[in-house]
Amino acid sequence: MRNSLVTMLALSALGCGSGEVPAAGDAGVTERISAGSAPAEETRGETLEARSSGGAFLARVTPLVDPIPMNEAFSVSLTLTDPETGTPFTDYDEVSIDARMPAHKHGMLRDVGLTPQDDGSMRADGLLLHMYGHWEFHVDIRKGARFERAQISVRLQY
């Protein structure tokens, strides 16, 4: 669809555990044309992936709608795997997903829960990107006192 572009930049993870200063990593860039109007139902978007700050896991986020709609709730599928073996990564106490807008220093202000699925993935409902611009999905895990984040950038354009 031609009315808008959603440019998705899958960035590598930024350090966020143990008081580290985040550092930008390399980027695998995918660009595609999509619309900001009503999304097509049951159409999965492109899977975006990023390795976590400590390298413990690889996060894959797949929007369950294509394109991601502007200012409308949508869902994503999340899988975590061991980057070396490709096996499911489960060595954590908690996992969460969030979306933030760095230029504005604000985010969704929603705690979207993750629901385990039969295929080993997790599903989050109710994400909402209410402004055009650069957003970042944050996939965080906590294991004891250790935190680790995988960060994936999404640009929501007209």
Place this chain on the structure above:
Amino acid sequence: MSLQGVLGRLAPALLAAAAACGPAQEEAAPPVETAVPFSDEQVRRIMQMSPLPPLPPDATNRHADDPLAARLGQALFFDERLSADGSVSCATCHDPARGFTDGKQLALGQQVGNRHTPTLWNVAHHRWLTWDGRADSLWMQALDPIEDPREMGTTRGKLVRVIAGDPELRGSYEAVFGPMDVAALRDRPDDVRPARGREAATGPSAPEAVRAWGDLGDDQRAAIDRVFVHAGKAMAAYQRLLVRGDAPFDRFVEGLRENDAEKVKSLSPEAQRGLAMFIGKANCVLCHSGPNFSDGEFHNNALPTLHGGEARDPGRFDGAKVVAASPFNAAGPHSDQPDGPAALRVRQLRQSSEAWGEFRTPSLRNLGHRAPFMHQGQFEDIEAVIEFYSELEGATGRGHHQEQVLVPLRLTVGEKRDLGAFLAALEGEQADPGLLAAPSQSALGR
């Protein structure tokens, strides 16, 4: 404009021509001229700002689109008996003649409030209600002012008594919601309500109406709450009718879509330049996005305060807590869809300090008669609003929770005038006059 943009703009016209005249018999007309040479991206942005779509459904209120409920709600909206001293109705602050505001900086009901009265035009297009989003539906929003001592200052017990005791209102009510539970509603004091905020619910310091509420049986409290909620749902049905679209800007966008030069002229050259500013240099569209010119979310734009100095109003920080805790939210027992998308939205709400001092982005449609502007009515007219964003003079709390992208726009005199002309072109068609006053008794529709 690129070839792709021209083809995109002309596609509907080409299709129409093909349907009317047969294949490839006529050459396509050149794209209609605009006063401003809008780029492809600008055209894409403009197309997303019009038309105003149909109202989003409200599944938490099964009576949301019931005309009989709307008529009852309209009657209640204008009924001054629903206030402590019988002098204030919803329409006192939401005056139809003033764009459903009151022309005052701070609302004046039974007492002076702490915020400016927001308009009700197109209010059903918002997902959160009021400046701080303390309600997640129109019907939930309609309930709180009835018992707020600064607004109507009465009690749900008295409201029920008014409806039950007025044959027309009661008949209209029962036609929509079914028979009242008369047995549970009688033999009680008029003024009963639960404690609000930090009020004591029991003991000598509790207000008399609150103590009386505590003395009621569970069935009585439930029966009163049912009527109270139904009144809110009826008023919501009425407020859903307060929609005004079809502004000169909408006709301009139609003209772009249909390649109709006459419709494009609906937006003056001055306003077209203002539109280019709105989506360009001024970037107002960042928050005032979509066809209702609001992202429906909350921002802290460092506005000057009425009292001077730093802001003290927590805004969304409080509003989020209130809506999440209320039994009247979309996930609560009075919702007609407590497991739907609206319920999920309120259940997911995060309590975060970053929401401190944030207020909901107001719609920019139908600004006429709505001055002053902002949550404290800080700016006396739209020119003052534009001037603020041009220079940020008097901005508060920079570097704290405020929007980080807020910078002085440094607009020229002409640019400010153009922007004002564009905003004036968002004034929609006139509403049905029958919606702007209390309905006649015969119009209650039984």
